[in-house]
Amino acid sequence: MPISDFFVDECAVETFQGEGAFGDVFSTPVTDAGFLEGVIKLVRNVSGQQVVSSSTWYTFTANQSHYTPDSRFTDPNGKVSRVIGVNVNDSGSLGLPDHVAVSLT
DSSP: OOGGGGOOEEEEEEOEEEEETTEEEEOOOEEEEEEEEOOOEEEEOTTSOEEEEOEEEEEOGGGGGGOOTTOEEEOTTSOEEEEEEEEEEOOGGGOOOOEEEEEEO
């Protein structure tokens, strides 16, 4: 069974571009397919601090560049959160389902 069979949700993500004169700057929203898991856990942010993640978004590895830290994420229910970090799960030559796990606030 291909991993795409599990990606039954759609989200909108606005990639964080940096800070401008009027605050944070984001790219135009893109829609990605994936699976949203509502699980609370401790994760480390890019500064190495432990923070609470309220959910995890699983999507294709091709979408990895959309999910930089602090990107704005809108889940299928309309809840807006921020990207804490990304974990790329690439099996290499094993042929297992490659995917990205995105930790969200």
